[in-house]
Amino acid sequence: MNLSNTREYMKGKTLVISGATRGIGKAILYKFAQNGVNIAFTYNKNEEEANKIIADVESKYQIKAKAYPLNVLELEQYIELFKKIDEDFSGINFFISNAIIYGKSVAGGFAPFMRLKPKGLNNIYTATVLAFVVGAQEAAKRMKENGGGTIISLSSTGNLVYMPNYAGHGNSKNAVETMVKYAAQELGEFKIRVNAVSGGPIDTDALRAFPDYDIVKQKVEEQSPLNRMGTPEDLAGAAFFLCDETQSSWITGQTIVIDGGTTFK
Numbered sequence: 001m002n003l004s005n006t007r008e009y010m011k012g013k014t015l016v017i018s019g020a021t022r023g024i025g026k027a028i029l030y031k032f033a034q035n036g037v038n039i040a041f042t043y044n045k046n047e048e049e050a051n052k053i054i055a056d057v058e059s060k061y062q063i064k065a066k067a068y069p070l071n072v073l074e075l076e077q078y079i080e081l082f083k084k085i086d087e088d089f090s091g092i093n094f095f096i097s098n099a100i101i102y103g104k105s106v107a108g109g110f111a112p113f114m115r116l117k118p119k120g121l122n123n124i125y126t127a128t129v130l131a132f133v134v135g136a137q138e139a140a141k142r143m144k145e146n147g148g149g150t151i152i153s154l155s156s157t158g159n160l161v162y163m164p165n166y167a168g169h170g171n172s173k174n175a176v177e178t179m180v181k182y183a184a185q186e187l188g189e190f191k192i193r194v195n196a197v198s199g200g201p202i203d204t205d206a207l208r209a210f211p212d213y214d215i216v217k218q219k220v221e222e223q224s225p226l227n228r229m230g231t232p233e234d235l236a237g238a239a240f241f242l243c244d245e246t247q248s249s250w251i252t253g254q255t256i257v258i259d260g261g262t263t264f265k
């Protein structure tokens with residue numbers, strides 16, 4: 001990778017990312033900020049953490065960062081969010097749909113098959129697929145005016161291999177990967193590339209909330225030829241690569257799987 005080309009290309013561009021106060025979103029935010037990219041990111045409850053991140057990245061990397069509240073279950077909030085970002089930043093180059101819901105809102109969605117309930121499943125679909133659609137539409141409108149851009153959805157290998165209780169998430173990740181392919185076909189003429197980054201089990205709060213976290217962790221460490229769980233940084237590298245036009249300009253409509261070799265076992 002030619003690092004000087006990458007840095008030159010990325011510097012001064014703007015990333016919009018949902019749910020970047022923790023885990024994978026936070027690692028992606030830092031990866032882009034370290035490379036001179038300005039950041040507009042969202043939080044749901046953790047405003048205090050969002051403010052800490054802003055102070056940290058602005059002082060360390062001399063970029064602009066701003067945080068906005070967003071609940072991906074209230075999709076109309078996305079329209080207002082982008083209007084606010086228009087006021088604060090000059091153009092959007094990258095959009096990453098990363099936020100995921102947890103806790104009460106996934107009740108009946110994160111469960112064994114016989115206990116699945118429409119409401120929980122619908123919430124997961126809304127947070128995963130509909131939030132991607134609405135967010136990506138708003139981003140693409142701006143990117144068209146800007147001469148292009150890159151859109152990414154996070155996905156997970158729970159649509160390739162069985163994970164207990166994960167039917168709702170796995171299905172929605174399947175659906176969002178298909179949506180990515182359709183968006184890529186229709187947005188290519190505007191020089192907008194659309195891809196998914198799919199992760200195997202990554203050590204974050206979301207995974208630690210699984211009731212069988214310790215078993216999952218042990219199993220992944222045994223299954224991976226690399227003998228470890230994935231880290232948020234493992235996915236951040238792929239997201240960065242996909243946004244870097246100097247490295248990935250002919251990649252669109254794809255899912256890049258970062259699974260430590262676990263899905264082939």
Ligand SMILES: NC(=O)c1ccc[n+]([C@@H]2O[C@H](COP(=O)([O-])OP(=O)(O)OC[C@H]3O[C@@H](n4cnc5c(N)ncnc54)[C@H](OP(=O)(O)O)[C@@H]3O)[C@@H](O)[C@H]2O)c1
Pocket residue numbers: 018019020021022023024025042043044045046047070071072073097098099100101102154155156157198199200201202203204205206207
């Ligand atoms: N962890 C894994 O094993 C794994 C593997 C592959 C793919 N992924 C995918 O990677 C993405 C990030 O996962 P993660 O593990 O990093 O999650 P996480 O650590 O639980 O972080 C979730 C983020 O989403 C935000 N959020 C929570 N509820 C929200 C809501 N209702 N509306 C808007 N934002 C909300 C949180 O904000 P607050 O902090 O403000 O609440 C936080 O920033 C997800 O799409 C996930 O499916 C995860």
